[in-house]
Amino acid sequence: MSEPILRVAGLHGRIGGQQVVEDVSFEVPATGVTALLGRNGVGKTSTIKSILGLIDRTGEVHLGDTRIDRMPTHRIVQQGVGYVPEDREVFGSLTVAENLRLAERDAAPRREFIQRLFPDIHDRRAQRAGTLSGGQQQMVSLARALVNENRLLLVDEPTKGLAPRIVDEVADALAEAARTVPILLVEQNLHVIRKLAERVVVLSGGRVVFTGTASDLLDDEDRIQRFLGVHDAADPHDSTAGSAR
Amino acid sequence: MSTVVLLLITGLGLGALYFLVASGLSLIYGLMGVLNFAHGSFLTIAAFLGWEVGRRVSDGTWWGLALSAMVGLAVGAIVAAATEYLLIRRLYERHIEQALVTVGLALASVALFEGIWGTDPIYTRKPDWLAQTTEILGAKIPNDRFLLIACALIVLGGIVLFLRRTRYGLIIRAGVENRSMVTALGIDVRRSFTIVFAIGGAAAGLGGVLASVYYGYVSAHLGSVLLIFAFIVTVIGGLGSLTGAAIASVLVAVLQQFANFYLAGTGDFVVVVALAVVLLVRPRGLLGKVA
Ligand SMILES: Nc1ncnc2c1ncn2[C@@H]1O[C@H](COP(=O)(O)OP(=O)(O)O)[C@@H](O)[C@H]1O
Ligand SMILES: [Mg+2]
Numbered sequence: 001m002s003e004p005i006l007r008v009a010g011l012h013g014r015i016g017g018q019q020v021v022e023d024v025s026f027e028v029p030a031t032g033v034t035a036l037l038g039r040n041g042v043g044k045t046s047t048i049k050s051i052l053g054l055i056d057r058t059g060e061v062h063l064g065d066t067r068i069d070r071m072p073t074h075r076i077v078q079q080g081v082g083y084v085p086e087d088r089e090v091f092g093s094l095t096v097a098e099n100l101r102l103a104e105r106d107a108a109p110r111r112e113f114i115q116r117l118f119p120d121i122h123d124r125r126a127q128r129a130g131t132l133s134g135g136q137q138q139m140v141s142l143a144r145a146l147v148n149e150n151r152l153l154l155v156d157e158p159t160k161g162l163a164p165r166i167v168d169e170v171a172d173a174l175a176e177a178a179r180t181v182p183i184l185l186v187e188q189n190l191h192v193i194r195k196l197a198e199r200v201v202v203l204s205g206g207r208v209v210f211t212g213t214a215s216d217l218l219d220d221e222d223r224i225q226r227f228l229g230v231h232d233a234a235d236p237h238d239s240t241a242g243s244a245r
Numbered sequence: 246m247s248t249v250v251l252l253l254i255t256g257l258g259l260g261a262l263y264f265l266v267a268s269g270l271s272l273i274y275g276l277m278g279v280l281n282f283a284h285g286s287f288l289t290i291a292a293f294l295g296w297e298v299g300r301r302v303s304d305g306t307w308w309g310l311a312l313s314a315m316v317g318l319a320v321g322a323i324v325a326a327a328t329e330y331l332l333i334r335r336l337y338e339r340h341i342e343q344a345l346v347t348v349g350l351a352l353a354s355v356a357l358f359e360g361i362w363g364t365d366p367i368y369t370r371k372p373d374w375l376a377q378t379t380e381i382l383g384a385k386i387p388n389d390r391f392l393l394i395a396c397a398l399i400v401l402g403g404i405v406l407f408l409r410r411t412r413y414g415l416i417i418r419a420g421v422e423n424r425s426m427v428t429a430l431g432i433d434v435r436r437s438f439t440i441v442f443a444i445g446g447a448a449a450g451l452g453g454v455l456a457s458v459y460y461g462y463v464s465a466h467l468g469s470v471l472l473i474f475a476f477i478v479t480v481i482g483g484l485g486s487l488t489g490a491a492i493a494s495v496l497v498a499v500l501q502q503f504a505n506f507y508l509a510g511t512g513d514f515v516v517v518v519a520l521a522v523v524l525l526v527r528p529r530g531l532l533g534k535v536a
Contacts, residue, residue, distance in 0.1 A: 054425055077431035089426045091419045102419055103430045144430065 003064070005030040005152050005182050006051070011059035011069075013043070013050035020046040021057070022206035028152065033174070033183045035197035035214065039229045043206040044186045045086050048154050052076055052083060063152065078105065082145030086156040086186070088137045092130025096121055096140055099129050103144035114143045117173055135166035142170070146177055153183040159192055171195055190228075194218055202227045247383035252506055254381070256499030258390030261397030262459060264494035265452030266468075266475035268404060268487055269325070269445020275421040275485020276434075276441050278340050279333060283347040284449055284475070285468025286354040287325045291317040291450030292457045292467050293362055296369055299454075305370030313454045314396075321450020322443040329442035334435065351469070358465035366462035375458060389458050396455055400448050401491055408487070413440055421485045474498075477516060481523045483533020493531060 006028035013021030021043050028034045036044050050057035053073045061069040068076045077083065091099050100114065115122045118139045124132065129140055138158055145153055155174065159167040171192045174183065178196065187193050193200070193214065200217045202210035210217065210227055217223050266284060273281050299313030328350065336342045375392060378385040408414035416437045420427045427434045449468075456471060457463045478497050482489030497516055505512035523530060 052429060054429060072433075073425070073428040074431050074433045077429060083429045085426065085429065089423060091422050091426070093422055094415070094419060098415055098419075102415055102427070102432070105431050 002030050004028055005064060006184065007060075007062040008047075008051065009060040011047065011050055011057060011061065013046050013055050013057045015046065015055050020055075020206055021050050024050075024059075024203070024206070024208055026201045026208055026211055028182060028184050029199065030182055032198040033178050033185050033196040034199045034201065035193050036184055036186045036201050036203065037193070037217075037228060038203035038209075039227075042203045044203055045156055046206075047203065048083075048156050048184070048186065051154065052081070080149070080151035082148060082150040082153040082181075084141050084145045084153065084155040084158055086160065088134070088141040090129040090132075090137045090140045090144075092128065094129060095126055096129055096132070097125040099140050100143055100147055103147055106148045109147045110149070111147065114147050117146065117176060118143055135162050135169070138162060138166070138170055139173075142173055142177075146173075150181050153177065153181055155183055156186045157188060158185075159187065159189050167192065190218065190224070247385075248506070250382045250384035251386060252502040253499060254384070254386050254390050254394075256502040257495060258393040258459065258498075259502065260495040260498030261393040262452055262456055262471060263474050263478045263498055264397045264491055265400060265448045265455070266471050267478040267482065267490040267494055268400065268448050269442075270475055271479045271482065271485055271487060271490040272404075272417070272421075272441050273445050274479065276417055276424070277333075277438050279347070280340075280344045281347050281445075282344065282472070283328055283350040283354070284325075284445065285472030286351050287321045287328075287446045287468070288449040288453035288456065288471060289358055289463075289465060289468035290324055290354065290453075291321040291446075292453030292463050293358065294320045295450070295454040296367075296457055296463050300370070305372060307372045310372055310375075310454075310458070313457075314451055317450040317454035318447045319450070321453065322447035325446020325449070326439050326443040328446075329439050333442070334438065337435070351472075355465050355469065362463070362465060364465065366460075366464040368462045369457050371458050371461075393455050393459060396451060397494075400451065401487075404444065404448070404487060407444070413437055417441060474501075474516070477520050479530075481520060481530055483530030486530070486532040489530055489532030 004027035009025045011021055011024040012019065024047055036047065038044055046055060049055045051061055053071065053076055057069065059069060060067065063079050063081065066079055068079060121136055121139045121143060124136065129137060132140065142158065158170050158174065162170065167189060174185070174196055177183065185196065197214040200212060200214050201208060202217065204227065217227065266288060270281060270284055273279055295313035295317035298316045299309040302312055303309035332346050332350070333343055336346060371389070375389040378387050408418055416427060416432055416434065420434050420437060424434055452471070453467060456467055474497065478493045479490055481497060482493030497519065500519060501512035501516050504515035508515065
């Protein structure tokens with residue numbers, strides 16, 4: 001395997017004095033999708049936020065050869081990191097076009113690519129993002145990350161709470177993106193993980209408890225049950241987010 | 246009828262002053278979470294320096310007043326930007342310390358102004374027309390009210406254009422809604438903090454010069470009184486909402502005028518009651534974002 005794009009070593013994260021990420025270490029290969037998994041509340045979102053410097057953190061994080069764990073968030077992102085947060089976090093009072101314009105960092109943003117990938121939101125450019133459906137907001141959030149050429153995408157539960165048809169659309173968009181940029185993906189839907197992920201990192205109690213290929217985990221019903229607290233669903237569209245609670 | 250018209254237009258004029266202070270307070274709080282108690286000091290120093298320059302060049306004329314206004318705008322912007330850059334920025338995200346620093350600055354600056362310009366009000370001259378009245382529906386309206394209203398409208402329009410049409414305006418609007426997501430898009434949101442302070446300071450500075458026209462004097466305490474009402478306006482309008490600040494400025498000032506006239510000088514009391522009612526019924530203010 002070539003050099004990893006992201007190396008996380010001994011990462012600790014705190015929210016309001018509480019330790020939510022404990023000594024987390026893993027690597028993200030320079031191609032394909034790596035899934036960051038674990039039950040609700042194990043610290044997946046907090047790990048992503050620690051990497052981005054959105055919460056207090058210590059430890060070593062390298063993006064390629066660049067050490068990024070002392071940088072402020074905006075500098076990290078400027079190194080070529082795209083972020084699709086949990087719950088989308090679009091700016092509801094801004095229009096779709098304004099949301100995208102705000103996100104454009106590159107001199108030549110990939111507007112045609114976005115237009116082709118998400119024709120629906122292109123038609124709604126003048127609409128306030130707060131009035132869009134959840135699925136459309138997720139497209140805007142993805143588009144904000146994909147409009148720039150990035151070296152890494154951090155994508156946190158992009159299919160959460162979406163209808164099955166939209167889940168497929170989001171998964172397709174991620175598959176398309178993954179052809180050119182490595183992705184660290186937090187996802188609860190096993191069907192989506194199966195489709196996209198090559199490698200998996202599993203967290204429990206703020207620590208890494210399993211690292212391996214996707215099939216190492218997903219072909220082992222026992223591991224799925226132990227690490228994710230779910231049975232592999234017969235219905236491919238059954239989001240496991242609910243049943244894991 | 247003529248009394249109602251007089252109270253209404255005077256209320257609008259006073260509301261214009263409130264808005265010039267409250268617009269900056271609201272934007273600063275909305276974007277940065279900073280309660281800026283030094284905002285009144287920006288107004289006062291701008292009023293003094295505007296007056297000092299204006300009276301030396303051409304006292305009591307339109308040209309002198311225009312010059313005062315320009316000096317006021319510039320001084321307000323520069324002093325506010327310097328305050329952000331030198332004091333507030335070092336206390337990034339430490340909201341209590343930031344508020345305390347601005348309180349300290351407010352207290353110290355009033356003492357400084359008293360040391361330089363004395364404790365008594367200094368009466369100022371204005372262009373003759375502003376001291377005269379115009380009759381509207383039988384009411385004799387002092388002309389300076391019209392100047393105040395016109396200036397506040399221009400400032401409101403200018404800020405709205407800036408927020409709608411510029412990249413920094415876009416960053417500020419987004420930052421008021423969700424600041425950490427703005428940084429997560431690779432934007433150094435701190436740079437826009439200085440700009441918001443400068444804009445708010447400029448509006449307050451112009452407000453200082455206009456307040457000296459309205460009250461007919463400059464004094465070290467000019468900003469302190471207006472700041473109290475501007476804070477009330479900001480809370481009633483909804484912290485972070487420019488439109489809310491504009492609407493609340495007018496509501497508060499008009500209410501104050503009517504209560505002063507019809508309820509035996511209870512204007513200030515009624516305003517505080519209105520604040521309490523808003524806080525109880527709608528804590529986020531008229532147009533504030535959901536916290
Ligand atoms: N804003 C917060 N304040 C306090 N604790 C939090 C906050 N956000 C998350 N946590 C705690 O941090 C832990 C990890 O949460 P999170 O990273 O969101 O987990 P996941 O994304 O894996 O569901 C949980 O125990 C959660 O309760
Ligand atoms: Mg999460």
